[in-house]
Amino acid sequence: MKSILLHDLAALDGRRPSPFCWRAKYALAHKGLAFEASPVSMTDIRKLYGGAHETVPIIEDGERTVCDSWAIADYLDEAYPDRPRIFASPGERGLCRFIEASMFPSVVVHLFYAYVKDIHDVLPEKDRVYFRESREKRLGCALEEAAAGREARIENARAGLESLRVMLGQLGQPFVAGESPGYGDYVVASFLLWIASVATAPLLRADDPLLAWFERVRDLHGGIGRTATVNAIAG
Numbered sequence: 543m544k545s546i547l548l549h550d551l552a553a554l555d556g557r558r559p560s561p562f563c564w565r566a567k568y569a570l571a572h573k574g575l576a577f578e579a580s581p582v583s584m585t586d587i588r589k590l591y592g593g594a595h596e597t598v599p600i601i602e603d604g605e606r607t608v609c610d611s612w613a614i615a616d617y618l619d620e621a622y623p624d625r626p627r628i629f630a631s632p633g634e635r636g637l638c639r640f641i642e643a644s645m646f647p648s649v650v651v652h653l654f655y656a657y658v659k660d661i662h663d664v665l666p667e668k669d670r671v672y673f674r675e676s677r678e679k680r681l682g683c684a685l686e687e688a689a690a691g692r693e694a695r696i697e698n699a700r701a702g703l704e705s706l707r708v709m710l711g712q713l714g715q716p717f718v719a720g721e722s723p724g725y726g727d728y729v730v731a732s733f734l735l736w737i738a739s740v741a742t743a744p745l746l747r748a749d750d751p752l753l754a755w756f757e758r759v760r761d762l763h764g765g766i767g768r769t770a771t772v773n774a775i776a777g
């Protein structure tokens with residue numbers, strides 16, 4: 543079988559900062575599908591497929607091209623029904639969407655402010671002007687201003703992870719998805735891999751009980767979560 547092509551956001555020194563691309567890589571690995579990750583810089587995404595897509599991940603599987611991490615997960619379950627399912631039921635998919643939706647206001651928005659300048663700094667030179675302009679428009683301020691006093695933002699993000707900390711630490715559930723790993727784990731771990739890819743200040747405390755789970759998820763599927771350069775996420 544020809545391997546699937548995944549367009550993955552490129553950054554300097556072998557870093558792969560896109561959380562959505564991490565999810566797609568975990569989804570492909572969960573299905574046991576061979577894939578080739580092709581790094582693409584942010585300003586080159588629109589040069590692929592005649593400008594049909596504005597974001598990565600994008601996969602190309604034979605004749606089919608699919609953009610968007612959720613669409614990719616759905617496509618893989620539909621196209622490869624005999625392989626392990628990403629979503630065992632529509633209910634599992636719905637709960638994974640809830641996990642993502644609940645993380646945006648409680649965790650992701652704080653991470654974005656706290657680490658936006660770090661993200662900028664690991665992008666290739668050619669992407670930096672575009673990234674700065676587009677993100678400053680979104681933030682309504684300079685990247686440096688967004689990241690100023692980021693300790694409070696980092697504290698907020700840590701607090702937003704508390705329910706996961708209780709479940710995976712205190713209650714000892716091995717994975718977000720239960721006894722074995724699933725897409726819920728990939729959603730959460732991919733946000734942490736995003737930060738680990740760029741962070742110049744640790745997100746988690748060194749004794750955070752989430753760390754053991756994060757390392758377990760990085761080890762999954764032949765250590766897929768270790769296939770790119772990262773900084774320390776805790777300290």
Ligand SMILES: N[C@@H](CCC(=O)N[C@@H](CS)C(=O)NCC(=O)O)C(=O)O
Binds near residue numbers: 560562563599
């Ligand atoms: N909802 C999309 C979001 C994808 C997304 O935002 N990707 C970012 C990288 S993390 C991107 O390609 N941005 C290109 C740009 O900002 O021009 C998904 O789940 O795949």
